Every structure is written in C-alpha cells, then in structure tokens.
Amino acid sequence: MAPTYKLTYFDVMALGEPIRYMLAYGNINFEDKRIPRESWPKLKPKTPYGKMPVLEVGEKKAHQSISICRYLSKKVGLAGIDDWQNLKIDSTVDTVVDIRIAIFNLVFAPESEKEKMRETFDKETLPFYLNRLDEQVKENGGFFVDKKLTWADLHFAATIDSAKEFLKTNPVEDYPHLKALVDKVWNLPRIKSWRANRPVSSI
C-alpha cells in the first residue's frame, strides 16, 4: 500500500508551494493541512525543528522544504540521472533559494528600510541572478539542466508563483527564457490543474 502524505504549513505558497507542485506533478494524493497563524505557537513545539513546512510520509516526519522536494523528485521522476546532473540541479535550486532569501529579507525588513532595500533588490540583486539564470535556460534548451524537465524547473516556477505576489510584479516578465520556462511548467496538465483548483492564498 502506498504511504499517506500530509503536508503541514501556513495557508500561503512560500516554502510550501514547491512541495505541493512536486506532489501534484507526481499525482500523489496528499492532505494539504493549512495552519492559521494564531494556531502556530501551540503547534510549533511539536514540529521537528520548530519550523514548517513538515511533510509526513506514513508515520515518518520530514522538515526543510528543499530537502523534502529533493526526496519527492526521486519519487516522481524529476531527479537527475547521475551525480553530476544532480549537482547541476542542486546548485540551480540553491541559487534560486538565494533569491528567495533576498525576497524574504525584503518582506521582513523594518518599514523604514524597505524602500531603499527594494531599490537595491530591483536594480542589482534580481538582475544579477535572473540574467544568469535566463542564460542558463537558453543554453539548456529551455530547461535549467540538460534540456529536460527536472525538479529545478518545478521549484523555480513555484517560487515565482509565490514571489510575484510578494513583489506585486512577475519578476521574470523581462527574461524571455525564464518566462517561457515558467509558462511551460504552469502548462503541464497536473500543475495547471493544481493551480486552477488549489486553495486561494495571498502569497
């Protein structure tokens, strides 16, 4: 019998959505448990490291969103075929995580500093990364790694899905290869269906 999957996270995309994309892509049924902010303090001590998302697979619990995505990628056929390809996938994901951390730093910055930080982010940080990532997709035939769909592509599209809400603009709009990649992922039948039917969340 297949194990049961349960994802516990806030009612937002953020760190949860890449996991939800992976599960949706693999047609894996899962309980999509969404915790209201006010219930979190009570639940926090019961999670492995006081953090969410947490994925339960049968009786076992996992934490750390990227580690969970990598695990699921192996179950749903989105991992690399050898060690070097996995390294390229991993380093792409880690680079996208660097962008996501910069976005989180922006969101949680003191109000007085936000405007200045946003300017640096828009003019320096984001173009620095996105120019290189756009070039990488161009060189890899429309995907991040070796001309084929991997979890690096799904992770990126899910990150953009959430980031466009945080940033109030789609950050890949002016990067043609990244934009085409995100559209390609969003048009995968199961991802399209997931995005059309998922709970509405603001970020």
Added chain:
Amino acid sequence: MAPTYKLTYFDVMALGEPIRYMLAYGNINFEDKRIPRESWPKLKPKTPYGKMPVLEVGEKKAHQSISICRYLSKKVGLAGIDDWQNLKIDSTVDTVVDIRIAIFNLVFAPESEKEKMRETFDKETLPFYLNRLDEQVKENGGFFVDKKLTWADLHFAATIDSAKEFLKTNPVEDYPHLKALVDKVWNLPRIKSWRANRPVSSI
C-alpha cells in the same frame, strides 16, 4: 584516470571548509586555490554565478557549497543508503545552514546593531537550534543520522571549525553530544591530518 580537482575560494574556512573536509576525508588530491580579497573583483565575472567557492572537476565547474558537498559525499562514501536516509541527512545540513546564515547576518550587520543582534543570537537563536541538534545526535547513537558517519557530520564539524573563529567561542562547548560528535570528526585520521597541515586562516 581520475579527474583533477581544484577548489577556488577566499583564504578562509567559511563556505570552503566543508568541501575541503570532504576532499580530505576521501583522500582526494586537490588544488586549494585561495584568492586574495583584492583579486576577487577581477575574477568574479568569470565564475558561474559571480560567487565562490567553485569546484573544478576536470574541465567541469560547479558552484554552491552544499551542492558540491552532496556531490562529493557520493564519491567518498558519506551519502545515505536510501532516499529517506538522504532526506534526513539533507534536512540536518539545511538546518545547520540556517545557523550559518544567522552567523553571517551577525558578522555583516551594521556595527550599531551588532551587540543587540549578538545577544538575541546567543540567548535565543543558537540554543533553539543546538538543543534540538544535540538531542538528535543523542537519539542517533552519536551521529546525526542512523548511528553512522555521514556528510552531515563532516559538514557540521567544518561549520563549527569556522564558526568558533567568527564567534570567538566554541558554540558547542555546552552541548555534550554535539561536542563529542565534533571531536569524533576532528579525530578521524585524515581530518586530523588536514586540520594539522592546512593553511592557517583566521575564519
């Protein structure tokens, strides 16, 4: 013929040392290229994502330190034996990266805020993580995962090796299981030899 390995990084431990531990553990000869700060602006545009460390394996270049460590773990016999064990290793490493990011934020904070941030770090952030990690090592027979040495253990010991210099104190001093684990790694013959013979760097 085995490929040649070349690691390019600053003359510090920080993000480079976990990679150096992995190479030393596997008895892999490598060129340990250390770039003076003043040479970095010229080199930066030639690196894959404007960042170091970069590991060259033969003609191929890799970036992102954790991705590189995971790749090397497979070469030197420190990876997990199945997907779930690898997930536990990965989530441990990602948790230690969260600590390292908190330390970096502290180091690069504005002078005016450092004292207050250090207090929060010492009284809240660090105990929050280290209590849980110490418990994890206790539950896993003196290692992070499943009573055996994995790259999560080497990565942690290398991170502490550098963090103790940043923090001017050994952060695991009061955590008996973590301290024993770090000592165990530092006493592995090849790590012991690496630490005794490596170039002296301040952090």
